[in-house]
Amino acid sequence: GAGVSQSPRYKVAKRGQDVALRCDPISGHVSLFWYQQALGQGPEFLTYFQNEAQLDKSGLPSDRFFAERPEGSVSTLKIQRTQQEDSAVYLCASKGLRSQETQYFGPGTRLLVL
């Protein structure tokens, strides 16, 4: 079956440019998560949605990071005025009601800020 998909898979941005990363969760999954993974490190939590409600954004590193999920399905992570330290892989995961605890991850978007 279809898993979590993310686009673009790779993004190169110039410092100061705005970027938008898209996540399509597994159909029917109500919970959606964004993580940031630096090279050689484990993923770090950024934010979490249940349906369209953003219930936890404690991991967003600055106000340049913004996430939305207006219709409770597709989500977009936006980074404004990108900086070199934003270079990382951005992972999206989703979780359903029946499998309440298992998060399934997409392939990630690799962002490189020059």
Added chain:
Amino acid sequence: GESVGLHLPTLSVQEGDNSIINCAYSNSASDYFIWYKQESGKGPQFIIDIRSNMDKRQGQRVTVLLNKTVKHLSLQIAATQPGDSAVYFCAGTTGGGNKLTFGTGTQLKVEL
């Protein structure tokens, strides 16, 4: 807060041998743990999970052991195969798994 760490950054094993990957956690309130496998260029792939009311859980060729007394869990892979080569992460959470805290990962290398 939660921190999850791994004992070894790299583990090399011979094909066919058993592998054991270890993980320590700090938050005694953690009640759910997951092992993920991540291959190069891919997202983490779920392997096996365990709740804190259990001390052992088995899957296909994998076993997870949880020792709450010393806040330690391990992933055992039986008859390791070349396809098992990847980075393995443990992750922990409290209260339903909405905010996973990951360790830094162990690179498993399977030698032929």
